[in-house]
Amino acid sequence: LAKTTQPISMDSYEGQEVNITCSHNNIATNDYITWYQQFPSQGPRFIIQGYKTKVTNEVASLFIPADRKSSTLSLPRVSLSDTAVYYCLVGSARQLTFGSGTQLTVLP
């Protein structure tokens, strides 16, 4: 299973763009990259998923370089409600391994 490495914590201010980078050096050919958000005492919530290049949805963008050994989650104009733990996972829906995640704190 591919291991992921993320910053333990990040601080940002309201209205700023936040980029969280995840390293996954031994990602397998068949692995997808998925990001989840988790609030305290809640289950993780799917944010975005990609295989290569760039993916964008209504809440975030995911940038994946050609070698796929890293990925960057971009959250545009964060608000206080975006304070949460963000997990980067690689694998398939049949097998996900959660790393330590990144605690994002958005300050007023």
Add this chain to the structure above:
Amino acid sequence: GAVVSQHPSRVICKSGTSVKIECRSLDFQATTMFWYRQFPKQSLMLMATSNEGSKATYEQGVEKDKFLINHASLTLSTLTVTSAHPEDSSFYICSASEGGGRQNEQFFGPGTRLTVL
């Protein structure tokens, strides 16, 4: 989007009793369901994977006789914590996958907070 529910959301029990947690996929058929455990300030740890109609596959270090998993239908999986002890107090989260293509996501339930006194 796909919705997964868990019941109960919170349970408190005495040491030595058994507790059953239900996980339901409300608007899709879940060929595979997963059970995770999360201790305070820690990440999710996969406990077991279950496919409908088959025995669950447990992760290393998880006692299958203590954490009984039943996946009797495509919309329901149950986790029973037998003879619960205070060290079993944790946040239990289930997820479900429709299966098929490798990029299918897991849909997570809201979690169940178990407190063993």
